[in-house]
Amino acid sequence: MEGGTPSTKVLKRAVIICAVMTAVFLLLIIRIFLIQTLKFDEYEQKVIDQISQESKVSADRGEIYDTNGVLLATNITTYRLLIDPASISRLSKSDGVDYAQIIASGISSIEELELTYDDIIKQASYTRYRDRTLKRHVSEEHADLVREFLEESGLDDKGLVYLQATSKRYYPYDNLASHVLGFCGSDGTGLYGLEYQYNDYMKGEDGKYVTARDSFGNEMPYEYESYIPAVDGYNITTTIDVFIQAELEEQLKTAYIESGGKNRATGIVMDVNTGAILAMAVYPDFDLNDPWELNEDCKSELSSSGYAEGSEEYTSLEQSLLLETWSNKAVTEVYMPGSTFKIITAAMAYDENLVKENEHFNCPGYYVVSGQKIHCHKVQGHGSLTFAQGIQQSCNPVLMMMGLRVGQTKFYDYFRNFGYLEKTGIDLPGEGISIFYDENNFKELDLAVSSFGQNFKISAIQHITAISAVANGGNLVTPHLIKEVTDDKGNVIYSYENETKRQVVSENTCTTISQILQEGVATDGGAKNAYVPGYRIAAKTGTSEKKDEVSEDYEKYVCSTVAYAPADDPQLAAIILVDEPTKGVLYGSVVAAPYVGNLMAEILPYYGVEAVYTDEELEKLALTTPSLEFWGVEVAKTFAETEGFDVEIVGDGKYVLSQTPAAGSKVEPDSAKIIFYTTNESAAQKQKVKVPNLLDMTAVAANGTLASYGLNIKISGTKNYMSGTGAVVVEQYPPAGTEVDKGSVVEVTFRYLNDED
Numbered sequence: 001m002e003g004g005t006p007s008t009k010v011l012k013r014a015v016i017i018c019a020v021m022t023a024v025f026l027l028l029i030i031r032i033f034l035i036q037t038l039k040f041d042e043y044e045q046k047v048i049d050q051i052s053q054e055s056k057v058s059a060d061r062g063e064i065y066d067t068n069g070v071l072l073a074t075n076i077t078t079y080r081l082l083i084d085p086a087s088i089s090r091l092s093k094s095d096g097v098d099y100a101q102i103i104a105s106g107i108s109s110i111e112e113l114e115l116t117y118d119d120i121i122k123q124a125s126y127t128r129y130r131d132r133t134l135k136r137h138v139s140e141e142h143a144d145l146v147r148e149f150l151e152e153s154g155l156d157d158k159g160l161v162y163l164q165a166t167s168k169r170y171y172p173y174d175n176l177a178s179h180v181l182g183f184c185g186s187d188g189t190g191l192y193g194l195e196y197q198y199n200d201y202m203k204g205e206d207g208k209y210v211t212a213r214d215s216f217g218n219e220m221p222y223e224y225e226s227y228i229p230a231v232d233g234y235n236i237t238t239t240i241d242v243f244i245q246a247e248l249e250e251q252l253k254t255a256y257i258e259s260g261g262k263n264r265a266t267g268i269v270m271d272v273n274t275g276a277i278l279a280m281a282v283y284p285d286f287d288l289n290d291p292w293e294l295n296e297d298c299k300s301e302l303s304s305s306g307y308a309e310g311s312e313e314y315t316s317l318e319q320s321l322l323l324e325t326w327s328n329k330a331v332t333e334v335y336m337p338g339s340t341f342k343i344i345t346a347a348m349a350y351d352e353n354l355v356k357e358n359e360h361f362n363c364p365g366y367y368v369v370s371g372q373k374i375h376c377h378k379v380q381g382h383g384s385l386t387f388a389q390g391i392q393q394s395c396n397p398v399l400m401m402m403g404l405r406v407g408q409t410k411f412y413d414y415f416r417n418f419g420y421l422e423k424t425g426i427d428l429p430g431e432g433i434s435i436f437y438d439e440n441n442f443k444e445l446d447l448a449v450s451s452f453g454q455n456f457k458i459s460a461i462q463h464i465t466a467i468s469a470v471a472n473g474g475n476l477v478t479p480h481l482i483k484e485v486t487d488d489k490g491n492v493i494y495s496y497e498n499e500t501k502r503q504v505v506s507e508n509t510c511t512t513i514s515q516i517l518q519e520g521v522a523t524d525g526g527a528k529n530a531y532v533p534g535y536r537i538a539a540k541t542g543t544s545e546k547k548d549e550v551s552e553d554y555e556k557y558v559c560s561t562v563a564y565a566p567a568d569d570p571q572l573a574a575i576i577l578v579d580e581p582t583k584g585v586l587y588g589s590v591v592a593a594p595y596v597g598n599l600m601a602e603i604l605p606y607y608g609v610e611a612v613y614t615d616e617e618l619e620k621l622a623l624t625t626p627s628l629e630f631w632g633v634e635v636a637k638t639f640a641e642t643e644g645f646d647v648e649i650v651g652d653g654k655y656v657l658s659q660t661p662a663a664g665s666k667v668e669p670d671s672a673k674i675i676f677y678t679t680n681e682s683a684a685q686k687q688k689v690k691v692p693n694l695l696d697m698t699a700v701a702a703n704g705t706l707a708s709y710g711l712n713i714k715i716s717g718t719k720n721y722m723s724g725t726g727a728v729v730v731e732q733y734p735p736a737g738t739e740v741d742k743g744s745v746v747e748v749t750f751r752y753l754n755d756e757d
Contacts, residue, residue, distance in 0.1 A: 058166050059204030061188055062233035064181060064195075066242045067278075067483055073181055073195070073288075075167040079138040081113070081146060082131055082162050083120075089127040091158065099160055100124035106149045107134065107161075112142045136186060137168050169195075171288035177245050178285045179328040180238075180277075180428070180481065192326050194238065194481060196429050201485050201493070204233035234493050237483040239276035244269050247602045248279040248574075251595040255576060256283050259559070259591045260583030266329040266460055267576040269603065272468040272564055274498045275477035277426070278572070278603075282329045291326065294318070298325055332430045334457035335577065338542030338588065339377075339394045339526075339757050340562045341453030341463075346391050347470050347513050348414045349402035351505040357512065359387045367397035369448040374400065377543075377756050391513075392520030392527075394541070394757040396452045403451025408442050411450070417504045418466040419476050420458050426479045434458040453542060464575045466504075467562045471514065471538070471570035473507040475500045514538045518567035526757040529593035529717070530563055532601045533621070534611025538570070539563035539596060541588035541757045546580070554582050559591035565600055566609055574599055589755035594717055622714060623672050627663030631656050633678055646673040648743070653678030660686065660743035667712040667745055671703055675743040686741045693736035694729045694748055702729050702748055710742040717749040726754040 064073035083103065092099045104120035107113065115134055123132040138146070143163050150156040169184045182193020190199035207230035248267050256265040261283075269279040284297045294302065298321040307314035327333070349355045365381030366373045376382065376396040382389075390398030403411060415421065415436065423431045435457040437446050449455045461479055469476045478499040485494040517538035521527050527539035539561060546556035559581055564573035576592045576599070584590065605611065613621070623644050628636040636656045637647045651657075658677040661667060677683040689709050694702045699715065706713045717730075731749040734740060 058188070059206050059230035060167050060232040061169060061184070061204060062202035062235045064202075065235065065237045066240045066245075067238060067276075068241065069237070070242045071172055072177065072238070072240070072242075073169060073171050076170045077140065078136075078166055078168040079140075079143045079163040080136050080166050081107075081134045081138050081143075082164060083124060083134060084130050084160055084162070085124050085127045085132055086130050087158075088124050088160050091160065099155070099158070102153060103155070103161060106153055107146065110142070110145045110149065112145065113138065136166070138163070173242070174287050174289055175285045176242070176249065177240055177279075177281065178288050178291075179282045179326070179330070180240060180280050181288060182326075183288050183291045193328065193428065194236065197427050198236050198482070198485075201236060202233040205231040207231070232488060234485050234487055236485050238481050239271075239278060239483050240280075240481065241278045243606055244603050245279040245281065247599055249281045249283065249285070251599045252281050252283045252576060255578055255592060255595040258583070259578050259581035259586075261578045261581050262554075263556075263579035264324075264329050265576070265578040267574065267599075268330050268460060268464045269572060269574045269599070270464050270468055270479060272471040272570050272573045273477070275465070275468070275479045276483075276498075277479055277481050280328070280330050280481075284325070286325050292322065294321055295325060298322075328428060328430070329579075330460045331426060331428050332432045332459070334432050334434055334459050335558045335579065336455070336457055336544035336546070337453040337463055338544035338558065338560065339453055340467075340540045340542035340560055340575075340588070342391060342394060342399045342451075342542075343470055343513060343517065343540050343562070344414070344418060344466060345399050345403050345406075345411075345451045346387075346516075347505050347509055348406045348411060350512055351509040352406060352410065354405040355387050355402060357386065357388050357516070360384055361387065361390055361395075361398045361401065363390075363395050363397045367400045367448070369400060369404070370443070370445045372445060374448060388516045388519070391516050391540075392523075392525035394526045399452045400448045403447050404444070408444065408447050411447055412439055412442055414504070415450075417476070417502060418469060419501070420462055420466065424459075424461050424465050424479050426461055427482050431461070432459045434462060454544060460575055460577055464562065464573055467564065467575070468573045469504050470510050471564040471573050473510050474503050474505040476502050476504050514564075514567045514570065521563075526589050526755045527561065527563070527593050528755075529589055529752050530561060530597040530600070532565075532597050532604070533617045534613045535565055535600060535604055535609070536567040536612075537563055537565045537597065537600055538567040539593065541593050541755070543586070543588045543757060554580075555586075556580050557586050559586060559588040561588050561592035561596045563596045563600060565604055566612075571609060572600075572603065572607060585753050587756055589757050590751055590753060594751060597717075620669065622666040623669050625659075625661045625663055625665040625667065625674060628656050628659055628674075628676070629663070633676060636676060640674050644669050644672055646671075648673065648675045650675060650677050651679035651682035653682075658683040658686075660741050661712055661745050665712075665745050666714050668703065668715055671707045671713065673707075673710070673712060673743060688739050689742050691732070691734050691736055691738045691740060691746055694732045694746070695736075697729045699727060699750060706746055711740070712743065712745045714745050714747040715750060716747055717751055727752045 060075050063071060066072055088099045100121060104117045107120055108115055108117040113135055120134060123134060126132055146163060150161055155161060180193055182195040183191060184195050185191050190196040207228045248269055252265050252267045264282055266282045270277055284295045286295050287293060302318055302321060305317055307317060362384055363376055363382035365379050366375045382393055382395045385393060385395060420434050421436065423433060465479050478501060480496055482496050484492055486492055517540060518536045521531050521537045521539050527541045530537050530539040541561045544558045546558065549556050558577060558579050560575060560577040562575045564570045574596055576596050578591050581591050626643055628640060633649060633654060633656060640647050656676045656678060657680065660675045692705050692709055694705060703713050727750040729748045730751045733747045
């Protein structure tokens with residue numbers, strides 16, 4: 001009825017509507033409350049994200065130096081070339097211009113960038129994005145070409161194309177110490193070597209630059225911008241010495257190439273007293289500035305594989321070769337040390353007072369252990385020899401007797417104490433661990449074979465660390481590559497403190513073993529190819545057969561030499577190891593020892609170790625040809641003869657107008673001769689001779705042959721001071737048949753090829 005009281009039904013409906021509206025209102029209030037209070041930061045960030053563009057400000061990675069401050073790794077400025085597809089699309093619509101086409105045409109025309117038109121168009125099609133990378137690590141030179149294009153096309157102030165300054169890792173010496181330094185990925189993170197090991201120190205902390213934009217993408221006023229500066233990484237100074245590193249790499253490369261190595265070579269130089277690694281190398285190496293490019297050896301293997309380029313097999317082999325190339329053989333791989341381990345066995349026995357230096361043994365060419373005949377490398381036997389001679393001649397039976405005297409339990413304990421059952425702790429990634437017998441299953445036969453370095457595997461870094469303990473008086477030190485960490489102001493953040501783990505053997509034992517080894521190098525021991533005049537080198541060679549790896553093409557051996565010097569006050573230890581040599585005499589005494597000797601000859605004087613010559617060595621020192629041109633003939637003749645030269649005078653002039661050999665040439669004293677030319681006619685018509693073939697001759701024969709041709713001799717490599725020891729010419733320069741002036745110097749290299757160790 002009109003004007004009457006609402007019905008109950010209507011009242012209920014009204015109440016429900018009011019309740020619903022109240023509930024919705026309450027929900028809105030709660031929602032607003034949450035947005036304005038509890039979730040304020042979250043929504044504020046969403047708004048900021050919509051109106052701002054954030055650019056990373058890259059931190060400069062810390063630099064790497066050698067121990068003397070020589071720069072090994074640094075950063076160079078490069079550019080990231082990027083486009084803003086969202087702005088390109090918006091401006092293209094508003095201006096009626098196809099900016100994507102203009103940009104793609106212009107940038108693809110810069111051939112140096114190696115970017116295609118289609119690739120750039122594709123990146124520009126991602127219009128929801130504000131930042132698409134076209135290319136990283138654009139050089140300054142190529143960036144200038146981009147700037148020229150942008151200016152000429154009127155795009156330099158459009159905000160469509162950007163060049164963002166970035167840093168790229170750069171290694172000034174390319175391949176030097178490549179396996180030690182390692183390299184970084186495209187994001188600047190260390191991937192291998194010291195770059196990986198000390199990444200947290202060197203990476204720094206990136207900053208950022210935030211620019212606010214309005215709804216049209218235009219930059220807003222300065223007050224809406226913010227800048228957080230980057231914090232550069234710390235610098236690290238290593239123990240590596242560039243000079244020693246370069247010398248090691250040169251000798252390693254030569255040893256590997258001349259012996260026809262197939263499975264890489266490695267070497268280490270270590271300060272025996274501190275554990276500082278002065279040099280560590282693997283050959284073949286790789287270019288740190290282009291680590292993804294295979295070295296020539298790997299390229300050859302890949303091309304000869306027979307796989308089609310781009311095939312799954314080809315790609316798999318390529319990746320495998322890269323990984324192998326990058327791995328640090330000195331640290332990650334293990335090998336059988338062979339006779340170089342005899343130093344350790346000898347030290348054990350002598351330290352336990354189980355043998356005397358002059359105690360006599362008999363080697364019939366074998367020794368029977370647990371009913372099995374185990375042969376010496378000299379199958380006809382060494383006969384009667386002392387303990388010292390047993391080490392110098394690398395006699396397997398003598399060392400087996402020493403091992404058996406020590407016994408399984410003590411041998412195992414010494415093996416452990418010398419560090420062979422644990423990682424050395426060197427500050428490089430991926431250190432390998434030795435492969436040895438289980439302590440509870442170490443039988444007498446195992447002991448006998450282990451005593452001369454067979455049937456177990458250790459790493460090169462483990463071995464040189466143990467050898468250094470014998471050199472330094474018995475202390476096992478921790479090998480390391482870090483010297484200190486500093487900031488850009490030179491403040492020291494971290495400094496390495498040398499660590500001695502334990503005393504392994506006595507100082508007296510070390511002195512005795514060192515003397516025995518040094519005498520073997522200086523006389524007729526198996527390591528005499530490592531001899532260096534004026535320096536007391538303690539060295540031991542080794543050859544082990546890789547019986548677990550059979551090849552149809554060649555027998556697989558590992559040939560190595562360890563050495564330290566000077567033997568009476570050891571400073572440096574070195575190891576050179578060639579894996580799977582295939583050419584020439586396949587023994588460590590030939591494949592590795594000469595190059596260890598060459599290495600020591602270069603680095604010992606550099607390291608401050610003075611040469612101390614014996615009287616015999618002084619008599620054999622090479623003479624340096626004096627500069628006597630324009631001297632009076634008689635005065636020059638008298639002076640040359642006083643210096644040890646025979647003199648031949650050609651012409652009847654009063655003054656020396658020319659001489660052969662030239663001033664500064666090195667010649668051996670036994671037959672040194674200098675020719676003076678005293679007239680213009682005689683100087684212009686010097687007598688020519690052809691260099692004879694000297695290969696395989698002894699020193700006496702080579703010297704006599706050259707003298708008969710009127711030529712001088714300069715000996716490199718082993719110097720044959722003892723008669724009948726078998727050193728022969730293995731190389732000569734100039735080659736046989738070369739026509740030279742009479743009196744010229746022929747340089748010959750000698751090797752002992754008769755040592756099977």
